[in-house]
Structure formats: C-alpha cells, structure tokens
Amino acid sequence: MFLAVQEMKVPELLAPAGDFEKLRTAIHYGADAVYLGDPRFSLRGNRTGDFVDAGLREAVLYARGRGVRTYVTANIFPHNRDLPALEEHIEFLKVVRPDAVILSDPGLFMMFRKRAPEIALHVSTQANVTNVESALFWEDLGAERLVLSRELSMEEIAEIRLKTSLELEVFVHGSICISYSGRCYISSFLASRSANMGRCTNSCRWSYALVEEKRPGDFLPVFEDDRGTYIMSSKDLCMIAHLPALVEAGVDSFKIEGRMKGINYVAGVVKTYREAIDSMQGGTYRVNPRWLRELSMFSNRGYTTAMFFGRHPDEDYNFNGGIYRMSHELVGIVLGIEGDTARVGLRNRLDRGDRVEYLSPGLEGAVFEIDSMVDEEGADVCSARNGDVVFFSVPDGVRRNDLVRRPLDRGGERK
Ligand code: SF4
Structure with missing residues (x-):
C-alpha cells in the first residue's frame, strides 16, 4: 500500500510501561515517551509496586537520561477518602517532575492546577472528550x-484539531473496551x-451462558463457534496502515495500549510502530508486510480500525473467535x-538444539539454532530454565537488551 504523505510534524510514539522491565524495553525499541503510574492512582497499571515512590522517581530519571518523556497516570476516579493520599502524591510529583500527568477527574485536575501549576496535564481518554x-x-x-475518546472518527478528530491548539493523542494499537471508553x-x-x-478483570471476554428466568441454574450455552461465544468482546485496534491519515487529521501522539501485557508484546509492537513512523518521513508511506506479520505474532482477537472510519457494514467489530493465538514465546x-x-x-526453558529468533534490527524473521550453551560457572549445559543465566553465541546485530524468542507451531508447541 502506498500513501502520499504531506509535509508533516512527525508524531510521538507513546508506549506502555507497566513495570520497570517494560519501561526499559519500550525505550530500547524506540519509544519517544512512556506512560506509567503509581498503581494506587492509575488505571490498568501494574500491581508490582515498581512505580511506587522511589521506583517512580527512578523510572522518570531513567527515561529522562535517555531523552524519553514520561507521563504519569493519575486517572482513577477518586473518592473523598483518596484525596489526602493524592495531595501527598502531587507534592511527590512536584519533586519528581514527570513531563506530564494524565488524569480525568475534574477535581483532581484543579488540585494539580492549584498545587502544582508547573506540571503539564493531559486529559485521559476516560474523560471521554468527543x-x-x-x-x-x-x-x-x-x-x-x-487523549481523545476512542469513539471518534477521523473527521471528528480533524474538526477538533481545527478548533483547538491542544496537543491531540490517540490510541493506535491494542485492546479496546466493548463499553464506552472504559465506562464499564x-x-x-x-x-x-x-x-x-484500574482493576478490570476483562470480564467482557469471559464465556457467558443464557438462563431462563423460571429455570435458575439451568445454563443454556450460547455458541458462536466451537470455542464458545464472544458477544461482548471486541477485536483489537490496529492503525498501522493509516498512520498518515491520522497525521493529516492533526494527531500529535500515537499511543500503544498494553501496560498489563508482557515485554514480548511491548518490544514487538514498539519496534514495529517505530519503523513505521520513521518511514513516514521519506515522503511516501508503504506498509511493510513484515510489520503486519510482526503484529500478528501476539495473541490478538483479530484487528479492527474500530471507529476511525465510522461503522463499516462489512466490518465485523466484534471478536468472532477466529484468531487468538501466540505464534512466538519469549525465551x-x-x-x-x-x-x-x-x-x-x-x-522460559531453553534446550540445546532449540531454534530461536532475535528481535534485533536486520535479523527479523531469521531463525538460529542453539548449538551449545554454558552456565554461569562455565559448564556446558543441555537445558536451562526460567531464571537461569546462560551464555551462547549469537549472530552479528544482536544488542544488549534485545529479546530472544521462539517460534511456535499452530498448536502452540515449539517448532
Ligand atoms: S470489562 Fe471489558 S469493557 Fe469493561 S472495562 Fe474491562 S475490558 Fe473494558
């Protein structure tokens, strides 16, 4: 696919950082900015405590030291009982100085304006700006x-662009809620x-049955295919083929969803969108089939452009169970x-003779066999487990912090 690209400002690539390792991975693979938050005050963040107090400070410093912007999420809808802790958090953020705070509650917005006017504020998609x-x-x-509502069309985004000087951010990739921008x-x-x-269990994706009012306990299965039903489950968003259109509509920041997803996902998706965005600067935009292959490697529910082009009668927005498998696992x-x-x-376990790939520039898709490996004591080993550190030879082009992964067959077994 070729698309003409006007003279344009290159948008920011904004990646999820659910914990410190994902932060490091997102930066390693080319994010311009990352979003992260203290789990006490942020939606869909990680629950490991990596970004509580000193951890959050360390994360902001780590990113800043590499020229990457940090946006701290404080996008819960707080109750009165949460306000004292939020006051303390604001004081803490004044010292840490992230590049912005993402929030949605108007009261919290005003607390920041009064107590920390120097901190830039981004209005979260949860505020439903439509x-x-x-x-x-x-x-x-x-x-x-x-951060515009995910229910907007390209045209509506362009109209908002014309009337406001605010920066505009949109989600370009990842899971989407079946409900209205998370109001669920x-x-x-x-x-x-x-x-x-911030504690969603993805209940919309569970398997549901039908119960007739007068026969409680008698569950009537609802089948769409042999895997069950997905009546409330959406496909995943993927806008890689339409990035220039988003730039033309006036979008300043491309956001990737997924603070709860693994580093394998963060690495592959950030690397792919980085390449795509960089390639836009050449004057024409061509979707590289390799990007689509890479994005299809992670468990997904089939991809959709959601609401960006309005409702297409021929596009099935709802997940139909067709594609939901991982083709690679992290090694x-x-x-x-x-x-x-x-x-x-x-x-993960690694055995001598296993075939692996390196997520390194220039090595995409190439598979290499592990001929031999040694452990930290220098002893030859045939097999090593999750948590072990091993040494083995790698091809030219592999860098520190690159991911090693293993292709799986259609049944999820090692190839
Ligand atoms: S249950 Fe589903 S629709 Fe509701 S917030 Fe969670 S992911 Fe979104």
Missing part, C-alpha cells in the same frame, strides 16, 4: 493535551474489581554481549 466544546473546556482550564461496571459487578479504579533477554557471545537471562 467534541469541540469539550476540547475547548479543557483548553480553558489549562490542559496541555487531550461489568468487572465491578461480576468480580468486585472496578475498571474505574529471554540479552543482558550483555562480549564478542559473539551473549549473556542471556532466561524467561
């Missing part, structure tokens, strides 16, 4: 950026875990390189 007046409302209040109580009702407090991370030998931290 029209020009709403955009102007936030502009008048002093916001710097809008399914998880709260069914699992007592509120999506609006490990390259911790260091000396000569042609890599020191690799394993995240």
